[in-house]
Amino acid sequence: GAVVSQHPSRVICKSGTSVKIECRSLDFQATTMFWYRQFPKQSLMLMATSNEGSKATYEQGVEKDKFLINHASLTLSTLTVTSAHPEDSSFYICSALLSSYNEQFFGPGTRLTVL
Amino acid sequence: GENVEQHPSTLSVQEGDSAVIKCTYSDSASNYFPWYKQELGKRPQLIIDIRSNVGEKKDQRIAVTLNKTAKHFSLHITETQPEDSAVYFCAAIDNQGGKLIFGQGTELSVKP
Numbered sequence: 001g002a003v004v005s006q007h008p009s010r011v012i013c014k015s016g017t018s019v020k021i022e023c024r025s026l027d028f029q030a031t032t033m034f035w036y037r038q039f040p041k042q043s044l045m046l047m048a049t050s051n052e053g054s055k056a057t058y059e060q061g062v063e064k065d066k067f068l069i070n071h072a073s074l075t076l077s078t079l080t081v082t083s084a085h086p087e088d089s090s091f092y093i094c095s096a097l098l099s100s101y102n103e104q105f106f107g108p109g110t111r112l113t114v115l
Numbered sequence: 116g117e118n119v120e121q122h123p124s125t126l127s128v129q130e131g132d133s134a135v136i137k138c139t140y141s142d143s144a145s146n147y148f149p150w151y152k153q154e155l156g157k158r159p160q161l162i163i164d165i166r167s168n169v170g171e172k173k174d175q176r177i178a179v180t181l182n183k184t185a186k187h188f189s190l191h192i193t194e195t196q197p198e199d200s201a202v203y204f205c206a207a208i209d210n211q212g213g214k215l216i217f218g219q220g221t222e223l224s225v226k227p
Contacts, residue, residue, distance in 0.1 A: 032213065043204060043217045044159065093158060097213065102147060104215055106158040 002028050004096045006107030013084055014115055021079045021110045023094030029074035030096035034104065035067075038091040050077040084114045117142040117209040121218025128195050129226055136221045138205035139187040147208040148188045149215070150179060152201045159204060163190070195225045 003026040013019050023033055031052045036044040048069050049057040056069035068080040077096075081088055091111055095104040118141040128134050140148070146167040151159035165172045165179045165188065172179050176195075181188040192199055205218040 034214065043220050046214055046216070049214060091156075095215075102208070102213065103149075103161070103164075106160075108158045109156075111156070 002096070002098050002103075002105040004094065004105045004107040006094055006110055008110060009108060010111045010113075012113045012115065015085050016083055019081045019084055019112060021081075021092055021094075021112075023077045023079070023096070023107050025075045025096040025105070028096070028098055030077075031074060031099065032097040033071060033077040034095045034097070035069060035077070035079050036093045036095070038093060038109075044093060047079075081112065084112070086114045088112065089114045117145055117207050117214075117216040119205060119207050119216050119218040121205050121221060123221060124219060125222045125224070127224045127226065130195060130197060132195055134190075134192045134195050134199070134223055134225075136190045136203055136205070136223075137187060138189070138207075138218045139185075140207040140216075141186065142207070142209065143183075143186060145207040145209065148179070148181060149206050150177075150190050151204045151206065151217075153204060153220075154201045162203075192223075195223075197225050197227050199223060200225045 005024045007022045033050040035047045037047050038044050046059050047062045050069045050071040052071045058064045071077040091109050093109040094107040121138045149164035150162050152162045153159045163177050163179050165181050176193045178191040203221045206215045209216050
């Protein structure tokens with residue numbers, strides 16, 4: 001099956017620092033990837049759609065200057081949380097779209113804790 | 116855009132009983148409805164999905180039904196086992212860009 005990796009799996013940082021999260025499709029090419037955020041006991045909320053070679057499309061209420069998304073290749077999208085604050089602490093999950101099946105495959109998630 | 120409502124938020128059943136989780140969606144153009152199982156701290160795992168050209172799909176103890184007219188779909192788990200305990204999410208594809216829109220989730224607890 002299609003495999004998506006995410007790195008790091010867990011990160012703890014100080015308030016004000018920036019954190020980069022990588023999402024990779026390991027055995028297929030993904031022109032479209034998605035970034036979600038999940039707070040404890042809540043659903044997955046879509047943050048943005050990442051398209052290879054073009055600007056990401058952000059959902060309403062998501063600050064594009066705070067959550068920088070780069071999708072420079074067909075197998076890699078990155079999410080950078082800039083000037084992180086404690087309220088940014090969450091579980092961040094990416095997914096990659098396998099176009100031929102119109103199915104999304106999820107990465108294992110990144111637990112971000114901002115102190 | 117698409118909006119997905121899911122209920123119940125929590126469900127407790129005895130081992131061996133059946134569990135049913137229901138979702139409604141708003142966009143009649145949506146055509147793909149997956150169900151995910153998520154264990155604590157893990158990624159969502161696709162357990163079954165249904166496309167709008169069929170009304171029912173079954174995979175061993177799991178089945179999904181779709182009523183396009185009423186815009187609702189349901190997950191049915193029969194002969195539940197303790198390892199079925201997890202949070203289950205329904206979702207629908209938003210036809211504007213292929214975004215997955217998730218329901219609120221159902222925490223299923225199967226008591227031995």
